[in-house]
Amino acid sequence: MRNLLSANLLRLRKSHLFWGTLALSFGFGVWVAVNQVLEQMRYGGFEDSPAFSRYTSVVGMVIAVFVSLFFGTEYSDGTIRNKLITGQSRISIYLADLITASACSLLFEIAYLIACFAVGTPFMSSGLLRHLETQPTVFVLTIVGSLVLTLAYSALFLLITLNCARKTTSAVACILGAFILLMVGIYLDGRLEAPEYITGYELSIDGQVVPAEPELNPDYLQGIKREAYQFLYDFTPGGQTVQYSMVAAGNLHLMPLYSLIILIVSTGAGVALFRRKDLK
Amino acid sequence: MRNLLSANFLRLKKSALFWGLLLLLFGLGMLFTLHRVKEQAQWGAHFYLTVDLFTYALFLGFGMAAFIPLFFGAEYSDGAIRSKLVIGHSRWAIYLSHLVTSVAVALSAAAAYLAPVLAIGLFVYEPPNMDVGTFLLILLGSLVLLAAYCALYTLVMMNCASKSAAAVICLVGMLVLYVAAGNIEIPLMHPEYMSMEVTDSGEIIPGEPNPRYVGGAKRVVLETLHDLLPTGQSLQYMRADVAHPARLPLYSLIDVIVLTAAGVLLFRKKDLK
Numbered sequence: 001m002r003n004l005l006s007a008n009l010l011r012l013r014k015s016h017l018f019w020g021t022l023a024l025s026f027g028f029g030v031w032v033a034v035n036q037v038l039e040q041m042r043y044g045g046f047e048d049s050p051a052f053s054r055y056t057s058v059v060g061m062v063i064a065v066f067v068s069l070f071f072g073t074e075y076s077d078g079t080i081r082n083k084l085i086t087g088q089s090r091i092s093i094y095l096a097d098l099i100t101a102s103a104c105s106l107l108f109e110i111a112y113l114i115a116c117f118a119v120g121t122p123f124m125s126s127g128l129l130r131h132l133e134t135q136p137t138v139f140v141l142t143i144v145g146s147l148v149l150t151l152a153y154s155a156l157f158l159l160i161t162l163n164c165a166r167k168t169t170s171a172v173a174c175i176l177g178a179f180i181l182l183m184v185g186i187y188l189d190g191r192l193e194a195p196e197y198i199t200g201y202e203l204s205i206d207g208q209v210v211p212a213e214p215e216l217n218p219d220y221l222q223g224i225k226r227e228a229y230q231f232l233y234d235f236t237p238g239g240q241t242v243q244y245s246m247v248a249a250g251n252l253h254l255m256p257l258y259s260l261i262i263l264i265v266s267t268g269a270g271v272a273l274f275r276r277k278d279l280k
Numbered sequence: 281m282r283n284l285l286s287a288n289f290l291r292l293k294k295s296a297l298f299w300g301l302l303l304l305l306f307g308l309g310m311l312f313t314l315h316r317v318k319e320q321a322q323w324g325a326h327f328y329l330t331v332d333l334f335t336y337a338l339f340l341g342f343g344m345a346a347f348i349p350l351f352f353g354a355e356y357s358d359g360a361i362r363s364k365l366v367i368g369h370s371r372w373a374i375y376l377s378h379l380v381t382s383v384a385v386a387l388s389a390a391a392a393y394l395a396p397v398l399a400i401g402l403f404v405y406e407p408p409n410m411d412v413g414t415f416l417l418i419l420l421g422s423l424v425l426l427a428a429y430c431a432l433y434t435l436v437m438m439n440c441a442s443k444s445a446a447a448v449i450c451l452v453g454m455l456v457l458y459v460a461a462g463n464i465e466i467p468l469m470h471p472e473y474m475s476m477e478v479t480d481s482g483e484i485i486p487g488e489p490n491p492r493y494v495g496g497a498k499r500v501v502l503e504t505l506h507d508l509l510p511t512g513q514s515l516q517y518m519r520a521d522v523a524h525p526a527r528l529p530l531y532s533l534i535d536v537i538v539l540t541a542a543g544v545l546l547f548r549k550k551d552l553k
Contacts, residue, residue: 167444
């Protein structure tokens with residue numbers, strides 16, 4: 001296991017993909033923070049979610065590309081067969097790759113955060129980090145939760161990559177998977193955000209525009225259906241992505257737990273499939 | 281060229297990927313339409329025929345980004361491109377045959393989407409709230425747009441030796457272009473004034489000017505860029521809200537010509553090992 005990890009580490013050190021993704025994550029952090037500071041200076045406020053959480057919306061895609069390309073090569077170059085020949089078990093190959101993928105995903109997110117805080121901290125009074133001042137618990141839990149979320153994404157995409165012999169297919173499956181997860185999150189958010197009552201406006205007899213009687217919104221989710229949607233919104237990586245990127249104070253204590261469940265279940269399934277896979 | 285095309289079509293007929301794409305688009309068309317029908321029946325909502333009609337302009341932007349590298353990328357890894365050259369086909373003929381095949385795939389997938397939407401929609405939706413000319417221009421434009429997407433992905437796929445790199449570039453490129461188009465749209469959507477007041481005589485008095493409003497030359501540049509980007513066009517077609525319906529197909533044609541010319545030039549110089 002230690003040999004496998006150090007082999008991965010050596011590959012990482014020489015990988016343009018790894019350094020490129022790290023640099024892009026850092027650059028993205030600088031860009032987002034600078035833009036937000038500029039908007040703050042120009043208009044006295046900003047419309048979007050705070051800069052520090054913005055990376056969460058793209059992190060799934062970043063990990064999908066990185067994991068499928070970096071670990072997909074193990075198949076196309078026959079590295080996996082070599083590892084087996086040298087006596088490594090399939091489970092340790094899988095776990096070594098999981099640890100490497102998770103560490104890289106954490107590093108990408110941390111690189112973004114460092115860039116963001118480096119630019120943002122001097123402007124703290126201007127509100128870039130307003131959540132740290134107003135809701136410190138939400139701020140900390142959002143950062144911790146989005147870091148744990150990257151682990152869930154790594155495990156999911158590694159499950160696809162190590163069980164798909166064709167690198168192109170796994171790259172397409174991972175990227176489309178990340179996209180579909182995000183779309184599911186946005187859809188769930190839209191359904192849960194629908195207001196319970198709709199208040200229209202009507203013209204009174206004297207020509208004044210007055211609010212009409214509130215009507216029950218047919219799109220509003222109720223009862224067990226609402227609970228099911230809320231659970232999926234908290235459980236699925238796409239739902240978590242939407243919540244973290246908006247710094248929504250939802251079930252912040254539960255979401256990292258759900259991410260860990262996804263990590264464990266997908267690793268279990270991945271190892272079981274990988275052990276039976278015909279590596280030719 | 282004819283041989284190349286018939287070889288491609290033969291491969292298509294046997295390709296699970298191709299039939300899967302058609303089935304997916306058909307399923308999406310069916311799903312959207314049935315959902316709208318349910319909404320109409322449940323709470324008496326009314327929709328125009330155009331409500332989901334052109335959504336394929338966005339789906340196929342993503343669909344072809346996955347299909348083209350997966351389907352044609354195998355030519356590199358299997359050495360089929362070298363075989364085609366050895367039997368005397370020119371590089372530009374190979375390139376064009378790929379482009380024509382992918383446009384045919386995109387059009388078939390669009391037809392697969394339109395079939396359920398039109399078959400049910402014509403009976404349950406209100407007629408489009410636009411004149412026939414504009415409707416046909418939007419329909420034509422959205423189909424020419426598919427050719428622009430195919431030209432873009434063919435350029436990437438034919439000039440990228442690594443199939444997986446081509447797939448990632450196409451898919452991530454599509455997402456980046458989509459986000460770029462969305463970001464260009466945001467400043468264009470800010471109204472010119474913070475508020476408007478209507479007097480008793482029906483006169484409109486503008487309130488405070490909106491500092492976020494973009495006007496003048498900058499607005500023209502942003503609008504042109506939005507129209508030129510395939511993803512900007514997709515967003516407009518998807519909403520069936522197109523500011524310049526006559527201009528967009530022309531821009532797509534320009535995209536096709538420029539991208540194909542660049543692609544053929546690069547491909548002619550490429551070392552195929």
